Amino acid sequence: MSHGGARKGAGRPKGQGQYGEPTKPIRLPESLIKSVLKFVKNKGYQLPLYGSKISAGHPSPAEDDIDRHIDLNEHLIKHPTATFFVRASGNSMINAGIHENDILIVDRSLQPQHGKVVIAAVDGQLTVKRLHKENDKLFLMPENPDYSPLEITEENEVYIWGVVTNVIHSV
Amino acid sequence: MSHGGARKGAGRPKGQGQYGEPTKPIRLPESLIKSVLKFVKNKGYQLPLYGSKISAGHPSPAEDDIDRHIDLNEHLIKHPTATFFVRASGNSMINAGIHENDILIVDRSLQPQHGKVVIAAVDGQLTVKRLHKENDKLFLMPENPDYSPLEITEENEVYIWGVVTNVIHSV
DNA sequence: ATAGTTGATTTCTGTACTTTAATCAACTGT
DNA sequence: ACAGTTGATTAAAGTACAGAAATCAACTAT
Numbered sequence: 001m002s003h004g005g006a007r008k009g010a011g012r013p014k015g016q017g018q019y020g021e022p023t024k025p026i027r028l029p030e031s032l033i034k035s036v037l038k039f040v041k042n043k044g045y046q047l048p049l050y051g052s053k054i055s056a057g058h059p060s061p062a063e064d065d066i067d068r069h070i071d072l073n074e075h076l077i078k079h080p081t082a083t084f085f086v087r088a089s090g091n092s093m094i095n096a097g098i099h100e101n102d103i104l105i106v107d108r109s110l111q112p113q114h115g116k117v118v119i120a121a122v123d124g125q126l127t128v129k130r131l132h133k134e135n136d137k138l139f140l141m142p143e144n145p146d147y148s149p150l151e152i153t154e155e156n157e158v159y160i161w162g163v164v165t166n167v168i169h170s171v
Numbered sequence: 172m173s174h175g176g177a178r179k180g181a182g183r184p185k186g187q188g189q190y191g192e193p194t195k196p197i198r199l200p201e202s203l204i205k206s207v208l209k210f211v212k213n214k215g216y217q218l219p220l221y222g223s224k225i226s227a228g229h230p231s232p233a234e235d236d237i238d239r240h241i242d243l244n245e246h247l248i249k250h251p252t253a254t255f256f257v258r259a260s261g262n263s264m265i266n267a268g269i270h271e272n273d274i275l276i277v278d279r280s281l282q283p284q285h286g287k288v289v290i291a292a293v294d295g296q297l298t299v300k301r302l303h304k305e306n307d308k309l310f311l312m313p314e315n316p317d318y319s320p321l322e323i324t325e326e327n328e329v330y331i332w333g334v335v336t337n338v339i340h341s342v
Numbered sequence: 343a344t345a346g347t348t349g350a351t352t353t354c355t356g357t358a359c360t361t362t363a364a365t366c367a368a369c370t371g372t
Numbered sequence: 373a374c375a376g377t378t379g380a381t382t383a384a385a386g387t388a389c390a391g392a393a394a395t396c397a398a399c400t401a402t
Contacts, residue, residue: 011382182352
């Protein structure tokens, strides 16, 4: 009086889970569970990055043109604990591609070297400038002919916060 | 012959876990476990966004100036399944803040309306232009005086891929 | 006294196990 | 014959439980 029985194909099919693949229980801090579930739902925000050439037709950019998939956080933020964002104001760095209200990604763990764009505090105001070293003198150089360089001396209290790595501009 | 015994303060202290807060086991797809652990280690990539004013001194940008904490993915990508990235080439949109090699964030779920910056396929080549509607005619407008507008007609095979929402520029 | 040892206690952590879900095939009634 | 029912089977999902870790206080030896 047997029903069913051992046979191929019986049982719940594989890949029927919500993720279509095997899962494992992992302990997560409660405060992050919500955002982790969102993160997982979006497959870790791994989105395709295309080049500029696409094959003809228009079903979708050609698969073979996909350079790779990237996650903005991982791609832009190398030192998460040392990184912060600043909203840019003014247009003294317009020629470096920094516009009013852009979001600047600042990495505090990078050395502010000659030629780097840095965030500096001048008179209690954050400002973006390119750091320029010349004959042991340090300058904060704007990249806009309407503005003047500022030399960093003992007198003026200038503190360099970090190095700007990327600019996020809203079109 | 008893040692220890029930008493206040005995036992492993609370908040001694690696996250300093209660945890819960959650099932995750195996392929994403690695990146989820990274995500959790970085506290969900929630980083502070500062304004441009800071209080004097230089221990750290004043706490009260923190607008909020943001996650780049959540902030920039509203429709994860419809979003992709394209690397910009050429400088026909320089006046819109789009430079060579910038990464463009493109949302395919947004309507390409008049005035929006769009990604279009022209002759099998991806191009960025501003969409311009005038008397029922559609144009792809460069934002660089050295380039000319292109009218979208039945003849030329122009397909609009999506709307550019943000530009990521490396300094 | 004082330092080290040991049992009791509490929390943390990973995974084993139970419950639920989905499918197949034999069985049953019309 | 055909549709519906039921047991067997396998996979998925959530949780309970056992072992590890950390701390306290009584005990012990010096």
